Amino acid sequence: MSDRKLRPPDRNRMFATTILGLIVTLVGAACSGGAGGGGGGAGTTTVTVGSVDNPSMTDLKKLVPDFQAANPGITVNIVTLPEDQIRQQVTQDVATQSGRFDLFTIGTYEVPLWAKLGWVQDLAPYIAKDSSYAPDDFIPGVRSALTYNNDLYAVPFYGESSMLMYRKDLLSAKGITMPDHPTWDQVAAAAKAVNNSSSGLNGICLRGVPGWGEQLAPLDTVVNTFGGRWFDQNWTAQLTTPAWHDALTFYTNLLKDAGEPGAGSAGFTECLNAYNNGKVAMWYDATVAASFFTGAAATNSGYAYAPTKVKDWSGWLWAWTLAMGSASKKKDAAWTFMDWATSKAYARLVGTKLGWQRVAPGTRTSTYSIPEYQQASAGFAQVTLDSISHADITHPTVDPVPYIGIQYVDITEFQQLGDQVSQEFAKVIAGTESVDAALQKANALAQTAGNAYKH
Amino acid sequence: MKIAGRSILPPVAGRGGERVQTAASVSRREAWARRLPLLPAFVYVFLVTQIPFALTIYYSFFSWNLLKPGSFRFAGLQNYASLLTDDLVRSAVLNTVVLTVCVIVISVVLGLAVAMILNSEVFGKGVMRTLMIAPFLIMPTAGALIWKHTLLNPLYGLLPYFLTPLGLGRVDWIGRFPMVTVIAVEVWRWTPFMMLIILAGLQSQNPEVLEAARVDGANALQTFRRITLPMVRPFIELGALLGSLFVVQTYDSIYMLTYGGPGTDTTNIPFALYLVAFQGFNIGQASAIGVVAVIITIIVATFALRTFFTIFQVEPRR
Numbered sequence: 001m002s003d004r005k006l007r008p009p010d011r012n013r014m015f016a017t018t019i020l021g022l023i024v025t026l027v028g029a030a031c032s033g034g035a036g037g038g039g040g041g042a043g044t045t046t047v048t049v050g051s052v053d054n055p056s057m058t059d060l061k062k063l064v065p066d067f068q069a070a071n072p073g074i075t076v077n078i079v080t081l082p083e084d085q086i087r088q089q090v091t092q093d094v095a096t097q098s099g100r101f102d103l104f105t106i107g108t109y110e111v112p113l114w115a116k117l118g119w120v121q122d123l124a125p126y127i128a129k130d131s132s133y134a135p136d137d138f139i140p141g142v143r144s145a146l147t148y149n150n151d152l153y154a155v156p157f158y159g160e161s162s163m164l165m166y167r168k169d170l171l172s173a174k175g176i177t178m179p180d181h182p183t184w185d186q187v188a189a190a191a192k193a194v195n196n197s198s199s200g201l202n203g204i205c206l207r208g209v210p211g212w213g214e215q216l217a218p219l220d221t222v223v224n225t226f227g228g229r230w231f232d233q234n235w236t237a238q239l240t241t242p243a244w245h246d247a248l249t250f251y252t253n254l255l256k257d258a259g260e261p262g263a264g265s266a267g268f269t270e271c272l273n274a275y276n277n278g279k280v281a282m283w284y285d286a287t288v289a290a291s292f293f294t295g296a297a298a299t300n301s302g303y304a305y306a307p308t309k310v311k312d313w314s315g316w317l318w319a320w321t322l323a324m325g326s327a328s329k330k331k332d333a334a335w336t337f338m339d340w341a342t343s344k345a346y347a348r349l350v351g352t353k354l355g356w357q358r359v360a361p362g363t364r365t366s367t368y369s370i371p372e373y374q375q376a377s378a379g380f381a382q383v384t385l386d387s388i389s390h391a392d393i394t395h396p397t398v399d400p401v402p403y404i405g406i407q408y409v410d411i412t413e414f415q416q417l418g419d420q421v422s423q424e425f426a427k428v429i430a431g432t433e434s435v436d437a438a439l440q441k442a443n444a445l446a447q448t449a450g451n452a453y454k455h
Numbered sequence: 456m457k458i459a460g461r462s463i464l465p466p467v468a469g470r471g472g473e474r475v476q477t478a479a480s481v482s483r484r485e486a487w488a489r490r491l492p493l494l495p496a497f498v499y500v501f502l503v504t505q506i507p508f509a510l511t512i513y514y515s516f517f518s519w520n521l522l523k524p525g526s527f528r529f530a531g532l533q534n535y536a537s538l539l540t541d542d543l544v545r546s547a548v549l550n551t552v553v554l555t556v557c558v559i560v561i562s563v564v565l566g567l568a569v570a571m572i573l574n575s576e577v578f579g580k581g582v583m584r585t586l587m588i589a590p591f592l593i594m595p596t597a598g599a600l601i602w603k604h605t606l607l608n609p610l611y612g613l614l615p616y617f618l619t620p621l622g623l624g625r626v627d628w629i630g631r632f633p634m635v636t637v638i639a640v641e642v643w644r645w646t647p648f649m650m651l652i653i654l655a656g657l658q659s660q661n662p663e664v665l666e667a668a669r670v671d672g673a674n675a676l677q678t679f680r681r682i683t684l685p686m687v688r689p690f691i692e693l694g695a696l697l698g699s700l701f702v703v704q705t706y707d708s709i710y711m712l713t714y715g716g717p718g719t720d721t722t723n724i725p726f727a728l729y730l731v732a733f734q735g736f737n738i739g740q741a742s743a744i745g746v747v748a749v750i751i752t753i754i755v756a757t758f759a760l761r762t763f764f765t766i767f768q769v770e771p772r773r
Contacts, residue, residue, distance in 0.1 A: 088733045095521040095736070117524060197625075208630075210716045262609035264630025264717060270610075279610065412522040416735040420543075426717035430630040433718065 045333040046075045050090050050104035052320060053080040056158045056360035057105065059350055060341055066349065067340050074333045083213070094119040099327035102334040106154060108145040108319050108393065109408050115148035121324040124151040126335040133339060137364045141391045142319045154321035155342040159362025160286045161315035161387030162221060162407075163380070164304040167297070170194055170201070170281040184222065184250065184307045187282065191258035194281040203258030205271035205280040206251065210426040212418025214267050217316055217407040218284055219425065221306060223247040225314035229397040230409045230446060235453045237446035239421075239439050248435050252428050264430045286318070287387060290380040291357055303380045305387060311398050316407040317391035319362065347373070362388050402453070413449035420445050508749070515742035522736045534743035544744065546719045547727035553634065554723055555702045558641040559695050565642065566649025566694065567687075571679075573650070574657040584654075591647035599711035602640050603629065633713045633721045640708050645701075649694045656690030657683070689765060696759035703752060724748050 051057045061078045068076065079101075081089060090104045094114065106114065114120045127135050135143070135152060142159045146152055164187065166178050174193045179186065191203025207215045223229075228243035238244065255263045260274050268285060275283045276297045283289065284307065293301060306315035322338050324331060340346065347367045350359045356376035359367060361384055367373055368385050377384075396406040403409045408418060421442040427433035518530035538544045573584050590598065606613050609625045618624055629636050660683065668678045706725040709715060715722035715730065722730070728748065732741035 091521065091736060095524070113522075210714060260610070261625040262627035262630065264627055265603070265608075274610065412520075413735075416730070419730070419734055423716040423718045426630070427720070430627070430717050432631075432720075 044073055044075045045330050046077055047102045047330055047334050047337050048100065049076060049078045049322075049337070050086055050093070050101040051078050051080045052083050052086045052105045054083075054158065054320065055358070056320070059354055059358055059360075060157070063346075063349060063353065066353075067337060070340075071336060074336060076337055094325055094327070097327040099325060099329060101325055102328040102330050103322055103324055103338060105157065105320050106323050107321070108142075108317060109405065109410060109414070111146050111154045111321060111323065112148050112404065112410055113412060114323070115153035118326055120153050121326045121328070121331060122151045122153060123155065123324065123335075123338075126331075126339075127152060129335075130339055132343075134344060134364075134366075137344065137366050139362060139365055139385065139388050141317055141388050141393070142362065145317060145319060145393050146321055154323035155338060156319045156321050156363040157342060158288075158360040159317075159319040159388055160288045161317055161362070161384065161391050162218060162285060162306050163287050163290075163315060163383050163387055164282060164284045164307055165275065165290060165293075165380075166190075166282040166302050166304065167275075167278070167300050168302045169296070169300045170278075171302075178302060178304050181305050181312075182307045184225070184309050187284075187307045188250070188254050188258070191254060191282060195258035197261075200279060202260050202274075202280045204254065204282040204284065205260045205266065205274050206255055206263070206284055207267050207271065208255060208259075208263035208426065208429045209265050209267040209270075210419065210422040211267075212408060212415060212422055214422070215425060215429075216418050216422040217318075219248070219251050219422075220407040221314045221316050222251050222309075224397050224406065225307075225309045225311045226250070227310045227398040229399055229401045231402060231450050233400060233402050234455075235402060235450040237443045237450050239443035239446055244439055245435060248425065248428065248439065252425075252435065255429055256431075264426055287315075287380065287384040288361060291361070291377070301379070303383045305383060313387070313390040313392075315387040315391050317388060317393055318407070351376075411449065411453065413452065417445055417449045511742045511745050513742075514738055515746050517739045519739040520735070520737050530739060534739050535747075537740065538743055538747065543719055543722065543727055543730070544724075547722050547724045550634070550719075550721060551703060551723040554638060554641070554705060554721075555699050557638045558645055558702045558705075559698050561638070561642045562645040562649045562698065563653075563691055563695055565646045567653050567691065569646065569650045570653040570657055571683075573654055587650060588647045590643050591645075591651075593644075595644065595707035596711055598644060599640060599708040602636075602643075602708075603712050607636065629712060630717060633717060637705075637709060637712055637721050640712060641702060641705060644708070645698055648698060649691075652690050652694040652697075653687055656687035660686050689762060693759070693762045696755065696762055700752060700755050700759055703748075703755065724751075 051060075057078070057080060061080065064076050064078065068074065080086075086105065090101060090106065092098075093100045093104075097119075106120075111120070115122070127133055135155075138146075138156055139159060141161075142156045143152070146154045146156065164178070164182060171178060171190060171194060174190075176190045176193060178190065187204065193203075194201065195203035207218050209215055223244055226243050226247040228241060228247055229238050232238055260266050260271065260280055262270075266274070268289070271280070271283050271285060272289060272292055274280045275289075276292075276294050278296060290301065290303060306313070308314050322342060324334050324338065328334055342363070344364060344366055347359050347364065347370065351370065351372055356370075356372045359373055359376075361367075361377070361381075365385075368381060374381060391406060393404045393406055393410075396404075403411060405414075408414055424433065424438040424441050428435055428438045515534055516529060516531060517527060518533065519527045569587055573580055573587070577583070593601075604612070607615070607628045609615050609627045614628070615624045615626060618626070664682060665678060668682055673681070703723075704725050705723060706729065709721055709723060709726050710729075713721045715726045719727075724744065725748065728741055728744045731737050731744060735741075
């Protein structure tokens with residue numbers, strides 16, 4: 001290098017600057033910053049709500065001024081984040097008892113776990129203060145999912161089960177009528193009959209994207225109705241049983257034979273797009289999906305209960321709820337907001353201000369008797385209400401289980417276990433692993449988690 | 456090898472500080488007068504980088520699961536020991552090596568090719584250069600989303616659309632070839648970086664030398680192999696090492712494209728750390744992975760910085 005002739009120094013320095021600049025850019029990009037929210041004005045209490053960014057919570061954010069008009073002493077600051085991020089943030093917050101969020105949205109999965117750990121506040125004393133709150137009006141399946149030791153620890157803001165949605169016109173073109181309570185065999189037969197890849201129409205859309213709240217949710221309901229379970233009464237993993245083998249084989253074969261292309265990356269949104277664009281004739285997913293239908297999907301859809309095999313009523317149960325952190329220092333103000341946002345009157349407020357199709361489903365029975373709501377959700381309201389009412393998280397399977405939860409197992413390890421197992425199943429869907437190999441691995445993972453609960 | 460009289464870095468990194476003192480032989484007082492204004496920056500950098508790191512090392516010796524209150528207890532080297540037996544970590548290390556090596560090799564080769572084109576007198580050079588840099592300036596998350604949805608989606612993606620005549624339409628690239636997809640996206644992102652650095656090297660080439668080679672009867676290939684390549688070699692080394700430093704830490708595109716799957720096929724070390732820390736909330740284990748990852752990065756960084764200084768050393772020698 002020593003005998004190399006160099007160009008005039010100014011050019012060289014320019015390159016040095018370029019490279020240095022690049023490094024600075026990279027380092028800068030690596031250090032992202034986050035700014036915290038501000039506090040409230042003088043004399044007011046600020047309630048901080050950590051919320052998942054689903055449409056119902058976005059509507060709540062819009063209606064906060066209505067609350068503040070009635071409660072000038074309370075400022076509400078809603079922080080919305082995507083589901084996986086809010087779950088992390090809130091978990092960190094409550095696990096360290098830092099009290100950053102006074103209220104947060106958690107699912108039916110977290111409520112009993114966190115109630116047991118003392119991370120969320122028992123709401124019974126607060127509910128007792130408001131005679132008009134009517135906790136008995138909550139749909140029974142949801143209410144029992146949020147109850148721990150006979151007390152409510154969270155109140156539902158949105159609830160869902162799962163159902164089969166299908167295009168009546170596309171099915172009747174093949175001479176198929178879908179019964180109200182179909183079996184999975186009937187659904188598979190119908191899917192294969194309408195499937196026509198060359199014309200860009202597939203039989204059914206099912207979630208395939210890995211994640212315990214994604215692909216594993218519908219798959220778990222299939223496993224349950226096929227007679228499978230995660231653990232027996234002694235917490236021995238049951239994933240190598242014939243029921244699991246049959247269920248997973250059925251699910252992946254159905255996807256292969258008549259499912260959407262690219263099933264490995266299809267989640268709720270992808271399936272919704274495919275269904276709305278007439279690319280699939282059926283879709284088994286959350287009951288809320290029907291509220292997002294447009295065009296032919298909105299006018300020509302039929303709704304059936306979750307398909308079954310052995311066990312009846314196989315639909316899942318999920319609710320987004322508002323819970324109060326036990327470390328909150330503003331519990332009274334927090335309750336005032338919670339009370340307002342989950343009251344009977346709130347559904348009417350959303351209906352009159354934002355439109356009746358925007359009312360969050362699956363929380364209060366009384367909502368379903370409002371004529372305007374019945375009209376806006378004609379077709380799927382009854383299926384939604386019945387499915388949620390019949391979903392029993394304490395008896396999710398054919399054989400008895402030591403855990404609660406339909407499309408999940410209510411233990412702290414399940415988030416990671418479910419994701420890992422779901423990743424193995426994704427390989428089966430992609431065709432790079434056999435059903436047996438995936439179930440062997442999944443069983444070993446489940447057993448590791450189950451060992452913590454063996455006596 | 457002689458060391459440059461002026462250091463380009465502020466005198467905080469030990470060796471740089473000594474250099475200023477001895478080589479320039481200024482009095483202690485003056486040295487401190489020069490350092491003092493830099494001190495706040497140094498203290499700030501120290502606080503925000505070293506305290507979290509020290510805490511991470513501390514936690515890595517504890518068994519601590521956030522979801523299980525009361526699980527906090529001293530575990531010695533258990534977290535490190537389980538790294539050796541953990542399938543997730545083992546496949547993560549392997550995936551990181553495969554990803555880094557493939558991305559660096561391919562993007563250096565492509566980057567060199569593009570740099571050669573841009574260094575020649577080609578029409579529309581300025582526009583081409585700007586277009587070539589673009590992938591590097593797009594946010595990794597946004598870039599990954601464009602690849603996932605606009606380009607590769609089997610239903611409405613551009614690539615399946617164009618490949619339909621070849622019978623390759625509706626192929627689920629991300630599901631079927633996850634690692635290839637991630638490598639392709641990362642190569643797309645890092646080629647401009649390599650190109651910029653190598654282009655800098657090519658443009659510092661003395662045209663007289665090339666002219667002399669031509670006069671001596673060397674053909675294009677010989678000129679490239681005997682003159683250009685040795686000349687830009689340090690730049691390629693620098694690009695490769697700096698690149699590997701960042702590619703080892705690839706996280707955004709994996710999160711967006713494959714979420715580490717299917718299975719653990721694209722789970723690299725940073726993503727494994729994310730899973731352990733934020734899906735399992737196993738802080739102790741995650742800290743141990745973090746410490747190991749930092750050690751690996753420091754090793755790569757040491758080589759990178761050494762190459763970096765060899766390039767800048769030649770500047771004062773005229």
